[in-house]
Structure formats: structure tokens, C-alpha cells
Amino acid sequence: MNTGIRKYSLTGCPVCGSADFAAEIESQDFESGTGSYRVDCCRLCGMRFTNPRPAADSLYDFYRARESADYVRPNRLTEPLRALAIRRWVSKVTAHCGPCESVLDYGCGDGFFSMQLARFAGFRNISAVDLHDHAPVYLQDQDAVRYHSFEQLKREKDRYQLIFCRHVIEHVPDPTSVPAVLDNLLAPDGTLVVEVPNYHSLWRKLFGRYYFGLYLPRHLLHFDEHTLRYLFRNYRQVKLYRNHTPILGQSLGYVVGRAIGNLGLVGLCLFPLQVLVDRIARSSSVLSLVLRKQKR
Template sequence: MANNISKITTKDYLVTQEIFELEYDSNSEMLVTKPAPNNLEKYYDPNNYISHSDNGNSLLEKVYQTVKKYTLNKKVKLLNKYSNTQKKLLDIGCGTGEFLINAKNQNWKTVGVELNDSARKKAVDKKLEVYKSLEDLNDRKFEVITLWHVLEHLPDLDKQINKITSLLDKNGTLIIAVPNYKSYDAQYYKEFWAAYDTPRHLWHFSQNAIKNIFTSKKIEVVKTLPMYFDSYYVSLLSEKYKTGSSNYLRAFYRGFRSNMKAKSTGEYSSLIYVLKKE
């Protein structure tokens, strides 16, 4: 079991306040959101869902946008380590397109997929090539495919992974970033942990879960990297869900402590996985 927990009761703190269960799947070692809504669109209210917005009005939004600019540069540097002469990139769940713009500025040939109509329109308005569905790409191949905090959102996970890997070049690289439910901040905040983000997050991964899922597809994790800022941002939201107040100092302390503990355990709040076909 997941740290002796077979089920967690949490809720959609962001939009609807509906109750959901997280059930442990012993085969994959991940937590699964139940029930999974038939229509997820209503849970992505653009007024509340920060990654579909370019705004920086509130303090939280300003912090988010500032950190995002820094991390975008780090992401492109990582991308460049796995490039060849083609430099063909597919970013799945590209939001409003900032990562694609940064990659394009460094000579990547970029394509994005974004389900949300509002976010996709903003990306297209920036002269980016962005589609609504993976099916729109037909049989195109990409050197690098990225999913930055997207895999946890995808319905019918097995089918989606099969489609994603079919779009990857033979020697291509898959880069995935997801929250880690075995991190200290997840264990501390429990049902209030903001990175559960039910029901938008349908799946909740541990390091073993990612390895188990992709090994079955003959895809190997070749590198795991921390996302240091996520513990602070997630703790800030979690404090608000737990206490009704942001409690900036307390959230910063919990985020800092999570990173310190992860130095020895490797269990950071969010992790980047670099994967290759075996």
C-alpha cells in the first residue's frame, strides 16, 4: 500500500468543492481519482485555473508567473541536451504557449497540443502551431516530446501513452514532469495537498509508478530531476486549503523542509523524468 494508505478522501478545492476518493492501485503503485468525471471541462474554469492564464494580477499569480519565467529557461536547457539537427519538439498540454516560444527562440521546430479552447486560442494568437488533439498530428514524429504537469490530467492513460510514444522518433526523448505523492509536503498536508488537485488530476504518481507504467511499454527512465520550486507553490496552496489562509511563512517553511528531506530520500514535491525507448 501507499505508505499504509489505501484510500484518501479529498475534494475539488478550486472550482466545485465536490468530494473525490483517491484509491491505491497496487499493480502500478499510483493513486487513482474516483469517480472520474465524464465531462472534465467544467473543472477548468479559466478564472481559477492559473496555467491557462497569462495574468499576473494577484500576489500568487505574480509569484507563479515570475517562477515560470525562470523555470522555462531551465526547461529549454534540458531540452537542448537531447537535440540533434532536426530539433522537432511536441509539447503536450502547452497551455498558452510560453514554453514553445522559448524553445522556438532557440531554433526548435515546435508543435503544441492543448485541449482547453481559451488557452489554445492564446497560443495560436502568438503565431504558434497548436492543435486540440493528438489525433490531429496523424503520424508525425518528434525528437523530443514534453508533458509538463500534464500526464496526471489525461483520461484513458494507457491509450494516451501508446499514442504519445507512437509519435516519438526511434531515438527520441520523452520528458515528463508530475507531482510526487511520496514527498514530504504530500505526507504533511494529506487530503489538503494541493497537487492532488482532484478531479483535474486523475492519476497520482510515485517514482515506482512511473517506472512500472513505462517499463511495460518498453520505455526506460534514464534520469530523474527535482523541481525545487513546486514544494513552495504547492505548500502555499495547501495551507490555504487546510486553514483558509495562505500563511506564507508557514508554507515557505514546509516547502523548504520538503526539499531538505528530499536531498536524502529523492522524494521531491514534483519530479522530471527523462525517458527513452529501450
């Protein structure tokens, strides 16, 4: 991609607007070499955000070719493990839901997760949405999942009984707009499951500026439990889960300056160690918040 992207500096917190913030970490774009960035922390609401950030007209460049770590390359060796992890995660976070006649994967990435949803007996009418006009590789030549662009989705309202929004809000320039957009798409009493990287992960403290979860500058926001709950404060908050996703491969790759994937052989072999250490330290790499639409 073009490494000479345009950037601008924020003068206020993207969540509460406060100009009272301070730098916490200085790091860089290890993925595509677009330069240095800080993680700033708002003293008023606690939100952490990337500063400077790419200008709005440069943001899509990071995702256009679907070549970043957000889009896992098809790999027949690791797909069964990925599918198993998704099945276990979905069973856990939807334990409070009844049958779901309409399900949306909001920000579907490579589409692998959406395809796994289609295998759940209780889920029907699966839709997936993302930035691109055309479907990602896993959602081509199949009819189990309907793919929309965000533009097409704007015409729908009160439609989905269950929405997954996984690893999306941290990429969005205006995070305060997302809860309202999802509320508009949810059916009355619908369930929303949001997942984000956990800034307070033990691994962020160990790897510091090399921690993959910072993922600068694609991650514009860096959540912890408090800021995630605050952003979705207008929903009924059912349960927060501390979950695990592989981050050691790429974090080590940043340290040694080599491309090591989280879902490659090295990354996956290190995953049991990551989970074990997290369990002992009561830490987690991701936070999953289950929410219910408020009755009006």
C-alpha cells in the same frame, strides 16, 4: 462551472484492472466544489487513483473556461521568475538531447511554457497541443509556436524529436493509452520528458487532505517514482529528476479556506522555504522522467 457534475465509481485500477484496492485519503474538490473524493491505492501495481471520478462527458467542464489553476493568469511581476525557472528546468532535462528540429508541448495549458521553448537556440518548429479548438492566451497573435487541437494532432506520426508532457497524464482517464500515443508522435530515437506531481512529497504528508498536489478531482491519478516508471516501461529510461514547483500557497489556501495562489506573492515568497525543506528531507513536489523511444 456547474458543480452538479456526473460521477462514477471505478471497480478496477485504471492501470492494471485489479479490483484489489483500498482507500488512502478522503478529501474534496477545493477548487470548484463538486464534492468529496477518495484516493484509492491498487494493491497489485501500486497506482493511486481518484475514486469516484467525473464522468467522461463532465471532464471537459473542468477545463472549458481555462479558469482553473492549470491556466496561470498573465502577471507581469511573476512572469520573469516563471521564465527563468522554465529555462533552468529545460536546460537540465534536455542535457542529453542534441539539436531538436521539431518540438511538441503536449498539453500546453496557458501556452507560457511553449513560448519559452521558442527562445531556446537549439529548438526549431515548436508545436503546442491541448483540449481546446483555439489557442490559449500566450499563443495568440504570434507565429513562434504552432497550436493544434488533439484532433488535428491525430494525423501526425514519427514527427517530433522532443516532446514535453508536463502535468498531463495525471488528468487523463485512460493513462495506459498515453505512452503509445506519444511513441507514435516521436521521431525514431526521439526524447520524451514527462513530469507529474510526486505523491510521496513530504508536503503531502504534512498537509494530508489539504495538499494541493491531490487537486481533486482534476488529478485522476497520483504518481510516485515506481508507478511513473511502470507506466512508461516500454521506453528506454534515461534519467529521473526530483524537481520542485510551488505548492505551498494553494495548500495553505485549502487549510484556511481562502484563495491563495501558488504563483501569487505569498506562494512565490514561500517557494525558497519549500525547496530548502525538500532538499534537507530529500523530497520533491514533482518527478521528471526523461525517456528515449526504443529502437525497433
